[in-house]
Structure formats: C-alpha cells, structure tokens
C-alpha cells in the first residue's frame with residue numbers, strides 16, 4: 001500500500017512522517033527531494049539561476065532558499081516558473097525511491113507530498129491522509145517555526161489550497177491541534193483500520 005501524507009504548510013506533515021518513520025515505515029519525502037535536486041552544480045540549480053538571476057545563489061554555490069522563498073511565495077507567476085523547473089525532477093526521484101523500497105520488499109511506503117493536491121498527484125498513492133490544524137494554530141506554528149511576519153505567513157498559507165478543501169478529498173484526516181500523543185493516537189487508529197502492514 002502506498003500512503004500519501006499531505007496537508008497544508010505547517011499543519012504537521014513532517015511531525016506525523018517522523019512518527020511513521022519511528023514505527024519503521026519507509027518514507028519518501030518530497031521536501032527532502034526538492035533539496036536534493038538543487039545541490040550545487042546540478043542542472044536544476046543552473047536553470048533556477050538562469051531564470052531567477054545569479055543573486056538567488058549564495059557565494060558558496062548553494063541555493064539561497066530565503067531569497068527565492070521570499071519571491072515565490074508572494075508572486076504566483078514566479079511560483080509557477082519555479083514549479084515548472086523543479087517538479088519534473090522531484091517527481092521522477094519520488095517514483096524512483098518508492099520503487100526502490102517496493103523492490104526491497106516493503107509492504108507499505110509512505111509518500112510525504114505537501115503539494116499532492118495542487119500538483120494533482122492523487123494517482124501516485126492508494127490512500128491519502130490529510131494532516132490538518134485549525135487556521136489560527138497553523139499560522140501561529142508557521143510564524144514561530146520560520147520566524148516570519150504575519151503577512152509573510154499569510155502569503156505562504158495562501159499559496160496552497162486551504163486545508164479544509166483538502167480534508168474533503170482525504171481518505172482519513174488527522175486533526176493535529178492538540179498534543180503529539182493525541183495525534184499519534186489518531187494515526188494508530190487509521191493504520192489499524194486500514195490493516196497497514198510494515
């Protein structure tokens with residue numbers, strides 16, 4: 001079974017993904033892959049520099065994530081351009097990693113894909129878990145984690161489909177508004193209900 005884990009920014013995908021990893025499930029992490037494909041010297045990074053300018057590259061050759069983030073989260077056209085450059089590379093690496101786990105005999109693979117609905121990747125997975133948090137809590141956690149202003153946080157939240165919309169298309173929803181223990185209990189009950197095997 002391929003389980004897709006999604007939600008909206010800062011609702012707790014990585015938190016739940018970590019819980020699943022601790023239980024022994026293999027994880028394919030789209031955010032981690034998105035960092036991998038822009039390593040210094042990569043073709044994807046060269047294309048980003050060609051489109052967005054050399055000033056999005058740090059003196060040490062790495063991507064200036066803060067600078068690029070400030071542009072793409074406030075400008076839909078720029079976001080579309082970045083997605084067009086990065087997503088094909090991210091998608092093929094996600095599929096490669098998933099296949100590798102299956103070839104190694106994994107019965108279940110978890111794919112943590114923040115933009116699963118925005119990128120229409122529902123067909124990549126068998127079941128979808130949406131990690132949700134109330135808007136005020138989501139905003140508060142995003143501001144605290146990324147040290148953003150309120151307007152920067154709002155721009156990031158607005159760059160994605162609202163989590164309430166995603167919930168409607170989920171096979172299961174985890175409400176991550178309370179303690180981590182409460183979140184893990186919801187996760188365990190979903191895994192039990194679906195008879196998920198390691």
Ligand SMILES: CC(C)(COP(=O)(O)OP(=O)(O)OC[C@H]1O[C@@H](n2cnc3c(N)ncnc32)[C@H](O)[C@@H]1O)[C@@H](O)C(=O)NCCC(=O)NCCS
Nearest residue numbers: 008009030031034065068069072083086090114115159160
């Ligand atoms: C713009 C970048 C450099 C900002 O880096 P930063 O370290 O600040 O953020 P990070 O990569 O940790 O992403 C945090 C969250 O932002 C959201 N997010 C990232 N990219 C996008 C996007 N293109 N559109 C909407 N939301 C996005 C996701 O919820 C993600 O979990 C980076 O997010 C990036 O390379 N984005 C493009 C690749 C992408 O679409 N990644 C999302 C999953 S494939």
Ligand SMILES: Nc1ncnc2c1ncn2[C@@H]1O[C@H](COP(=O)(O)OP(=O)(O)OP(=O)(O)O)[C@@H](O)[C@H]1O
Nearest residue numbers: 008009010011012013014015141145176178179180
């Ligand atoms: N139940 C919880 N109680 C308190 N804090 C939490 C809880 N769940 C998550 N957090 C915190 O909220 C922040 C966002 O969580 P997390 O990083 O897991 O979200 P995410 O959905 O993976 O975000 P992104 O879309 O940016 O990758 C983190 O700082 C995390 O430690």
